[in-house]
Amino acid sequence: MPAFSFNDILLLATTLFSVGLAGVLVRRNMVFMLMSLDIMLNAAALVFVGAGARWHDATGQVMFVLILALAAVETAVGLAIILCLHAHGRPTLDADTGNLLRGWNHG
């Protein structure tokens, strides 16, 4: 009998997911946004591991590894973009200020 039932894992994953989502919504700093994104992806990966355990099936593990790879790629590209933004004259890391693509008064 596995130590934790699928529901407990699900509960943990959901809390982790909402923490990550809240992180994306609340934090203004772009780097922290990326970190919260990573948390959300790991939460999803956790569900896969739990599901894999429940069905005694390796697919969960495989999906977990894939999701890790994706998270890594996301973060790498994110950081690269933040660097470019910074290099091309956007001083702060704040996601809200300095937005050129504003709504309807642009162009």
Next chain:
Amino acid sequence: MNPLPALVLLPVVGGGLAWLAEHIQPHTTTPARDASWWVVLGILTVETLLLVMVTFHHPAHAGPWLGHFSVPWIPAMGIAIRLDMDGLSLSLIWLSLILCFLCVFLATRQVTVNAGAFHFLFLATLTGIIGTFLATDLFLFFFFWELMLVPMFVLIAAWGHEDRQRAAMKFFMFTQGSGLLMLLSILGLVIAHYQESGELTFDYFTLAHTPLSPAVSMLLMLGFFIAFAVKLPVVPVHVWLPDAHTQAPTAASVLLAGILLKTGGYGMIRFNVMLFPDAASHFAPIAMGLGVAGILYGAWLSCAQDDVKRLIAYSSISHMGFVLLGIFTGSRMGMQGAIIQMLAHGLSTAALFLIAGAIQDRLHTRDMYRIGGLWTAMPRLSTAGLFFAVASLGMPGLGNFAGEFLVLLATWHVSPTTATLTTAGLVLSAIYALRMVNRIFLAASRPDQHPIQDFPVRQMAVFACIMVFLVVLGLYPQPFMMFSAPSPLSVTAVTSREGATP
């Protein structure tokens, strides 16, 4: 070879040739610039020959239907290119051709900036119109109904007068928007038929026999009615007409007033009254009320206008109110009256617009105060103007009166009070017509009027032809009535049509 598809496609092909003709020698001397004009004239004559061929020797056993043509177009949806010609569509196509000749002789010569494109769009509109009159496949009808608007929109938006952009937008939005309602009705009818008989078809004749519950058929009929009401301008939705007419170039406003309004009337006869007879009879009182309202409101409004073209536009709203009234009286006499009124209105209003256009070309204004009396300066133009103003006020002996009398007689059978109310419209029409005559023709000429040259005799001869048409239509409408009766939708029509397939 069946003449019907040629009749439809020839104008747009001719238009292409005219456009090319203008482009082949775009920068040489004036005669070359008229190359596209000559091509258009050639195309129109060929078109008339085709029409003559169709009119005078249609296959004997075709019964009331003069010509039939059917080729599958989108088999999966049951859509086919079905073209059928009966008396009604033939007479309206004759009207369109006459008006096109008129435009070509009198109006399109003044167009200087890229005349080739102008002629192409002019003939493309004609294709749309002839297609609308001939299509008996609901999808094809809707296709031509929408296609007709695009070249007219471009004509108004590119070659119009000062406020043309907004007018073209309003024109397009109104007609296109209401067209969408018609789309839903067409689809409703087709799907109802499909669910009933399991056969997906857009053929007008088979769809005419779908059994529908009264509520559904009333709903579908309303969808069609609104689309045609916008086009016919029935009063509440007439808003686009005055702007479109005043801002359109002369040739476009002649086409618009002369024929595009008639597609609304034709649609009502073909797709309202004949497709949903019982729903139409239930709806008749409201429609007749709208008709009378149209007559009175249009006439009342044109009494207040200072702009010549706006006055003529509002007067055509009033005349089209008679057509609506006639169609929904339900009797054959009312229908005949409406058709005669459509023909007569086509001729008289087109001529009035040509005259207003000529005045605008010479004096660069449409404001009646600034035009002043033209009798001394331009006697020929003013006589023509007087004649057609008198025709539009419904002088007995001219076409308009014949139509209006028949409509009034048919309405009297239905309800005398409506008829008496409509006759009040006749007094109002006298008021606006004579107010116009006494403002720009029979009036003291303005002191600062620079010398303007009158209509050349050649153009006056063209006007004389229209005058003769109107007098003949007024004094001897009998052949037109026999000739342009819409063919009955009875089963015989279907069987006889089957026999006539090529």
Next chain:
Amino acid sequence: MGEILLPLLILCPLAASMIVSVSAGRMGACAIGTVACTGVGISAVISIILSITLLSGPPAGVLQVTLWPWMHIAGFSADIAFMLDRVSMVMILVVTIVGLLIHVYAAGYMRDDPGIARFFGCMTLFVAAMLVLVLASDLLCLFIGWEGVGLCSYLLIGFWYNDPANTAAARKAFYMTRMGDVALLCGLLLLATATGSLRIGAVLAAVTNGQLAPSGVNLAALFILVGALAKSAQIPFQTWLPDAMAGPTPTSALIHAATMVTAGIYLIARLHDLFAMATPIMALTAILGTLTLLMGACTALVQSDLKRILAWSTISQLGYMFLALGCGVWQAALFHLMTHAFFKALLFLTAGAVIMRTGHEQDIFRLGGLRHAMPGLSAAFAVGASALAGLPLVTAGFYSKEMILSGVWHVHFGLTREWTLSGHPLWGIALLGAFLTALYIFRCVFIVFCGKKQGTSATGRTSRLMSIPLGCLCFLSLCGGVIEMPDTLPPLHLFSTLLDPKTPLSHADEPIWLVLAGALAPLAGLGVAWVLWGRATPVMHEIPGQAAIIRLARTGWGMDALYDRVFVQPFRLLTWLTHHDVLAHAITATGRLTQAVSGRIFQARTGFLDILSIWGSRGTGWMAYLLGQLDNGRVRWYAAWIAGGLCAGLAMAVLS
């Protein structure tokens, strides 16, 4: 042979009108005059030939010609058909002969007017339309003539279009007659629905054998009566005739004296079987006739303009005819119509000549003592005046008026069971009218011709071309009436037998004093007029204007002002209101049809009618603006939307 002549009769003036108007620029004035006169002349000759053939034929003979079927549909059929019977024979004779004389006169009168081609084009067209009206055997065909006549009168009244007052008078005339035409059209529609065709014979047959309900008969008669009243400028519609004097005098003579205004009388006479069945309408016609007669006479009494006096006198004479029609003696009405055409045309033409020679002076108080300057014209005017007044035995007017008066005396309207209207009061007013007619016409004669010389001097001579017609008209006015004698005098009823051989019109028991009264009234009028204005020192040079009643009467009893305030002003306000198309604004106010972009609209134009459009487009603009605000470029805000969408989706799915 008749079948060819009848259409030819109408074709000649039509052809003349075509030739004249098409060749407007190229023909000289006299050439145009001759073409017009020959056109009308030929039709006059034809009408005489036709009359002879008709009279030589059987008494009730009718010449029928159907040219072509006009409208034949289920339930209604109308053709272009003409017929000539005794009634229309009289009319075409009047129209063509008086028309010819007036055309000859006009050729001289209008010779130096630049628009002579347009003038004669319209005059000959008018004669053609009148002939169509008179000869039509299908009421719809009659309607063509009816409206054609109205159109020509509009064109001719507004002939000198440089002066806006003339064109305004022309439009007023057309609008008033158009209202009558609309009423007549309703009558035709009613008859057409009831009887399925508008042939006069068929309609009268259907009415007599009761195919139409009594209420329907009354209604149709009323509609036709209103049409006739408008055309003949009777009580409710009389304001347009005095203003119609703005046209050239030959037009007034032909249209507003001899022919057009009598079209209404001809129509009612033609449909007398229908009217006979509608007694209340007959009573109404009689009463309206008497009222118009009295009102016309009183107003003419105070007018100062020569042509306006004649206009009001025409209205009052037409009142006589309507009275006769109301009392059922339509033969008397037609007879009076004929004689009236003669002497009123004479009066108008003479007045025209006088005005032309005194340099367009129309005010009678500035014309004085012209007797010496133009003896011929004075004599002609005097003859016309006496015929109009109806001086006994000598003038035609006396016999026709006498015939009407005797007809009126004997009539009894059984309106309702207990209330019958007898003819005596009407006869009394008619007699008073005769007296007043004599009074105002001789007032005019004495002031213009017999008083001492006033400022204006007469120049030149009336050309021969104009004096011949005057001569003929004098002869017709004097001895035109002998063909119909009242019974007390030698019983000569040529005219009534001519008209209606079936029912001889003889009142054997007619009291002798009736004729005497009819004779004495005009003489009394003449005497009083001589006393007031004829003597060297006239008692009242001019009726003191300060009396309010006089001033009111001078302006046609204020009816003009009343109509203006009741009808014209509100109509003008209504049209102003719709100057910017109330309905259009209401419709465009549904938002996206106007420019949807809200930016330009907020500072849009103000004004009550535009609030609607602002509200509509602002609604759409506001929605679009709000959505635009959401799109503010902040990532977290978009992420919030996604989270919100997720939660909403989950909530909807799991909970529902």
Next chain:
Amino acid sequence: MIGHDIFLPTPLLVISSGIMIMLAAMVWRRSVGRSFAYGLVTLLLSLAVVGHHPGRMSGNGDSLFIQDRWTTYTAILIIFSTMCILFMSWRDVAHDGTTLVDEYPLLFMLGTLGALAMVFSANYMPFFLGLEILGISIMGLVTFRHRPVMLGYEAAMKYLVLSGASSAILLFGIGLAYGVTGSLRFMPPIATGEVPAALPVAATVMVLVGMFFKLSAVPFHMWLLDVMEGAPIPVAAFLAIVSKIAIFSSLVRYFGTGAQPPFLNDILSVVIILTIMVGNLLALRQASLTRLLACSSIAHVGYLLIAFLCPGHLQSGAITVYLAAYTASTLGVFATMTAFVVPDGPDGTVIAQWRGLFFRRPFLATAMSLMLFSLAGIPPGIGFFAKFEVAATGVEHQRDILLCVLVIGSIIGLYYYLNIIRVMMAAPSSPSSTLNRHARPELTALVIVLTIIVVIGGLFPARAIHPLLPAATVPPETRDGIRH
């Protein structure tokens, strides 16, 4: 489980090998022209083999990929669009010799590979991989903007954050589905006994939200406007067309074309109504052409979803016609925009710059008008027939509200499409010198081809579209898979 015989559709093979070759060539010597050429060649090859697949398709439906007429149809559309987009972007990238931009065509190829993976996937694994490859390559492409470089980066950043969040949601959904059904087969999880009923529903909703984000349906549409405005024109086209087609085809694959479960029906209806209304209303106020096209693509997704929501005889025809019409017209508009751009002149993204085009460059203006007419659903273009078909499906199902929204949406749509044509027809404000007509042959050729497709498609929709009709019938086995 996955170990049995490998089944891999050939186009995927061809494109991945093509990408390998491009990478190798890049290592050897950088040349933009050559990489574009390689890209086009690989695409052409894949187009040739789009219907073919090695080996036998396993019957029991647990293979990773699937190939039938629907996948062939969408794959053709995707490959054709990418080829056109490569054609478009050839000019404005190549001339810039300075920066090394070999990666531009490479990223496009990667994006196509991701899209095709999603189209052919029958299992969550390839779908998810394809989705991520497409997402990441778009992030890269968006940054290739020239003049205001900052726009590109900002757009990329926004896209990264938002697509990351949505992929997380999608993954969570897939996780739940896997938890419920135990298999990664690409279909909505069915509630079996022991799992609480809410779980599969939540899983489906989360997967749907992930897809809706990519389709830019309304509550999740915000990113599209900014990203498309920030991205260069060809990338905006790629975003508006290829990613939408790929996602829509997997949506159809995932939910099948049968009747949807009730809860899904309500969500979809609400989303459709919101998408059409907001898409159109937003477009009313746009001053920039790319933003307007973004809104119009949002609205068109709404119309497409109507056809998806109403199963029946007409549905398959409607979906195929609408996809073709949408692709052709939007490609046409973007091609005309690129043709409009002049090296030093205006960049064509602001509507005001198009003023008086009818008089300066009549051919371009007519092409643009025809495309816009087709987008607005007016006869000469194929869009007319597409909207007709969608309305037909709507009427077949008596979806009154959706039809009303369709009508209102297209009327508003009329306004802003015609507004552009009106601006083009207005008298040119600045009598600018007639733009130097240096011919850009391949662009004019592309515009001509697309115009012909749109107009001929409009006149003879049957011939162009209907033979593909059967493609839309979702492959039997996945359908049976659901019904077991």
